[in-house]
Amino acid sequence: MIPSKNAPADPGLDHLHTDCRRVGEVLARIGDKWSVLTVMLLRKGPRRFNELKREIGGISQRMLTFTLRGLERDGLVTRTVFATVPPRVDYELTPLGHSLREPVEGLGNWAFAHIASIESARRAFDERQSPKGET
Amino acid sequence: MIPSKNAPADPGLDHLHTDCRRVGEVLARIGDKWSVLTVMLLRKGPRRFNELKREIGGISQRMLTFTLRGLERDGLVTRTVFATVPPRVDYELTPLGHSLREPVEGLGNWAFAHIASIESARRAFDERQSPKGET
DNA sequence: CAGAATCCCGGAAGATACTG
């Protein structure tokens, strides 16, 4: 895991930077519009394509396909095809996918705890930008 | 926020959905290319504009401006202008900004712990898609 | 130094239609 050559002269700084880059990678992966939502829905158990589509709501087939393919590629979900007459495909979280729950929920808790402050700050900021009625 | 007609028959399900939406909001906020990196650099203390630009590396003035403005709007950083001859502007994390560290580091740790599995899964998947030389 | 303004391109993502 740890790069052998990258001796951290300044542990705090270099490690931080590396760390951030990694977070960046994960964020690039799950930070899109639908991935987290999909993973969190899947945590309740396997789902079929259109089931997911309905439950997520507002997602196009195209995006659901892409989202699922991305998650599958990264080993977060498995795709199981049943060769039945009406085709059936189940998507299910892998252990790795499940393991993502914890950090994501951490973020969710943070969001839940501070969303009010954020929205308040946001309103105050917007107020400052357009103090009066600005059409 | 909550549609009045959509009575949540299954509390667990609806709550999950709401929760996910919230995570989605946060992700939309910090899930961009630069926000997390900026916040994590700022955690070491206040920084000036070009200082940040240098330390982040690869970011354009435009994007740094936008990123900082967004973070400021949400109350995650403060912007302090010094009316000196060479203008000087310091950006600093608010307590709210600092509080974001924990969940973000949680995600970072997850990334760090599983990046190898992910890349492995990714390679395996890509292999499956183009088993031989596919021009 | 710290931005604001403008131009521009590529990719993200929606809508729709077709298929096994």
Place this chain on the structure above:
DNA sequence: CAGTATCTTCCGGGATTCTG
């Protein structure tokens, strides 16, 4: 049902230029 293919629109974001 579960996609794939195509077309089009939108906007994130880089490069560059101008200003207080």
